[in-house]
Amino acid sequence: MRLLHRSGVCALALLAGTAALQFEPAVVPDLVVGSDGRHLSVGAVRVPLWSAALAQTPETFSLENVRFGFGSATYEAKRIDLAGVTSSRADIEALLSSSSSQPFAERLAKVSARQISIPELRVRQTIGPETQETTHRNVVLTDIVQGRIGQASAETTGAAISDSRTTFSVSYGRMTVSDVDLPTFTRLYETKASDASAPLARIHGAFSIDDINLVDKDGASIKVARIEGRDFMGRPTKDSWAGTTELFAQLGAKDDLSADEEARFVSVLAEFLTAFDIGHVEASGFELKDVSEGSTGRIRRLAYTAATGSQPADARAEGFEVADKNGAVRIETLSLTGFSIKPTLEALKSTSPEALRELDPTAMRALLPTLGTLRVAGIDIDTLNKDEGRKPDRVKATVREFEFTADQPFKAVPTNIRLGFRNLAMALPAESQEDGIKDLIALGYQNLDLSFMLAASWNEVTSELTLREVSAEGRDMGSVNLTGTLSNVSRDVFDPDTAVASVALVDAKAKSVDLTVQNAGLFERYLDKTAKEQKTTPESLRRTYGTAAAVAIPAIIGNSDQAKTLSQAIARFIAKPGRLTINAQAKDPNGLGVADLMTLTEPADALRKLNITAKVE
Incomplete structure (x- = not known):
């Protein structure tokens, strides 16, 4: 019994010690x-x-x-x-x-x-x-x-x-x-x-x-x-x-x-x-809801990736949609690539608080950010237009893509520009009183599908400004495309002092221009409409306009070989509208400048300084 008693005491002591620990x-x-x-x-x-x-x-x-x-x-x-x-x-x-x-x-x-x-x-x-x-x-x-x-x-x-x-x-x-x-x-x-x-x-x-x-x-x-x-x-x-x-x-x-x-x-x-x-x-997986306004919104994805080495910064939104009782606006993709606010922030950091209150043009230009390239694709608009004083009408439009590029800055001014949109499509409101829309409806158009692009860049090494593209196109209408090159565009064109920049711009010279016009139905629609109004036939109007071009253009710009080449090409295009291409090159390798044109008294004198070729296809 004494052994059991001692064993029990030891066990209790062990349990107590464990608990205490x-x-x-x-x-x-x-x-x-x-x-x-x-x-x-x-x-x-x-x-x-x-x-x-x-x-x-x-x-x-x-x-x-x-x-x-x-x-x-x-x-x-x-x-x-x-x-x-x-x-x-x-x-x-x-x-x-x-x-x-x-x-x-x-x-x-x-x-x-x-x-x-x-x-x-x-x-x-x-x-x-x-x-x-x-x-x-x-x-x-x-x-x-x-x-x-x-x-x-x-x-x-x-x-x-x-x-x-x-x-x-x-x-x-x-x-x-x-x-x-x-x-x-x-x-x-x-x-x-x-x-x-x-x-x-x-x-x-x-x-x-x-x-x-x-x-x-x-x-x-x-x-x-x-x-x-x-x-x-x-x-x-x-x-x-x-x-x-x-x-x-x-x-x-x-x-x-x-x-x-x-x-x-x-x-x-x-x-x-x-x-x-x-x-x-x-x-x-964004979902937005405003009960008071009865509106909702969705964004499938938002993302930002910082610039690393040669990889530019990129921010984007995908699957964007806003809707209310009147309709909805959808954008498939919105992206901003190659942007940087670092120039703005660095300029603000290095400018004293006192100087920020009164910024000169140079300092203000230094605050400009680098935009990079903004692209908006898959735009779909379907909503009511509730302009005051007008009966609400339905607005439906789509845009395949919108782009705006402004980068490669020199003295904070972008030297590479690209602006345009592709396939802006919308139905024309049949009861519109707007002059331009009324004219298009009168030509038989019920829908529009338009594209436009402007692209230009400056090369510091060659001091040339290249107009890479100025184009406009309409489905079932046609297209116009213009390209060209300006030489002697010096660094001073980008000077913050507008007087210095203006003088430098006057020294610029045009070296070449290319113009292409493509008919895709607009000319025929115009002839049909005008022929009905004048109670004649489209073919009669075509001959009349072609003859007028062949006679009137030389009368205006002279009888030089260049004028004849230009007038004959335009006349042939009117007679059989297809594709008209015109190229003008300055005879002087340095180009034709503003100062050169100011000394001329007649348009014909300008043509004599150019080599012009034209063809119709």
């Missing part, structure tokens, strides 16, 4: 740290009893009632659990020390752990009049090595954003982000940059957010199925990110800004916008 005493209560706009308070640091008793470096410990403030943001967590901690006890104590002289980023760089879990994290941030309160649930950080997080995730997130005018709520599904460099991220907020052009540092790798829902107090809502991206980059600003954010908050709280404050805000904003970039980000 699982107990987590508070080894550091009520910790408060604060400096340089940053504060940290911890209600208690709890470690397993055995670690506390033996003064060991704990592999597992918990922080309770944690509150961390940085700039205008405050983070709160009732409990943070750390497991698999491999950092030394001294490093952990230094992280939470109020007397450490090390920057916080350096202390974070000494933290390594297998996992950090936060059941609930609350964040409150104020920027100007706007306040954002966010709650993240089940936050888990894994594989932390020297402050760098292998992966961070949150199961769900809810946020409320409000200002003096409105309030809206946001919720997210699962969020993940990989390769988070926490020390580098912290340096952005606590470090003031000595060099505003320092290279961007990588803050984190890939990230994703699922099931985003945004609803405002009036019932308007936005849903996004998923946002994902990679490679967020950043560098410190002159006042640090914390200081810059605080400045935005101060200025945003004011109803009116002075001229100095406006200039300072623009300058600081420009610096901040150049202090970060992202390699790629895209969002898919």
Whole structure:
């Protein structure tokens, strides 16, 4: 019996000892740290009893009632659990020390752990009049090595954003982000940059957010199925990110800004916008709804890819649609490639706040961004036109593609231009009173299908401006195409001083011009309509117009060989409309300039300075 008694006592002692070792005493209560706009308070640091008793470096410990403030943001967590901690006890104590002289980023760089879990994290941030309160649930950080997080995730997130005018709520599904460099991220907020052009540092790798829902107090809502991206980059600003954010908050709280404050805000904003970039980000499955307006919208995909080496920056929207009770507008693809606002931001950064208030033409031109190429494809419009004073009518139109290119800038002026659209198609309103539309209907057209293109570029080496294309085309109408070359277009044409630019432009010389006219039905329709009005036949009109061209053109521009060549070609084209091609070359290899034309008294004199060829097919 005595043996059983002793065995029972030992067993109870073992159970009690095991329970005691699982107990987590508070080894550091009520910790408060604060400096340089940053504060940290911890209600208690709890470690397993055995670690506390033996003064060991704990592999597992918990922080309770944690509150961390940085700039205008405050983070709160009732409990943070750390497991698999491999950092030394001294490093952990230094992280939470109020007397450490090390920057916080350096202390974070000494933290390594297998996992950090936060059941609930609350964040409150104020920027100007706007306040954002966010709650993240089940936050888990894994594989932390020297402050760098292998992966961070949150199961769900809810946020409320409000200002003096409105309030809206946001919720997210699962969020993940990989390769988070926490020390580098912290340096952005606590470090003031000595060099505003320092290279961007990588803050984190890939990230994703699922099931985003945004609803405002009036019932308007936005849903996004998923946002994902990679490679967020950043560098410190002159006042640090914390200081810059605080400045935005101060200025945003004011109803009116002075001229100095406006200039300072623009300058600081420009610096901040150049202090970060992202390699790629895209969002898919947009759904927008406005209950009060009865309108809806969808975007299949939004994406942005930063410029890398020879690859230009690219932003695009795909599958865009807006609809209400009156109709809908759809765009299949909208893209902007090769754009850059860097010239604008760099100019703003290097211009003092005082100089921003009074910009001269040179400084204003330096603020121009590089547009690149804007393309809009698959435009489909079907809606009501409700112009005041008119009966509503249905507007239906489609555009296959619209393009605008403005790049290769010289002195901030684009030297490569391309502007045009293809297949603008629409039905002509039968009851329209517009003169041009009435005339087309009278010619028998019920629908229009038009295309237009203008393309030109300047070559600095040859000082030539090439008109690559000026064309217009209509289905069942015909087409016109013009090309040409101007020489002696010097760099001074792009001078900000308009007087200098004007003088330089006068020195430009035309070297060659090519014109092609293709008939595809417009001429015949015109003859039929005019013949009916004049009570004659189209063939009679054709002979009359052809004869008139052969006689009238030489009478106007002279009887030179060039005039005869031109008039005979036009007359043959009228007699049998097909394809007319005219080429004019300056006899002087340097071209024919404005100054040359100003000395001429008759049109015939100009023709004598040209070699003209023309043919009809």
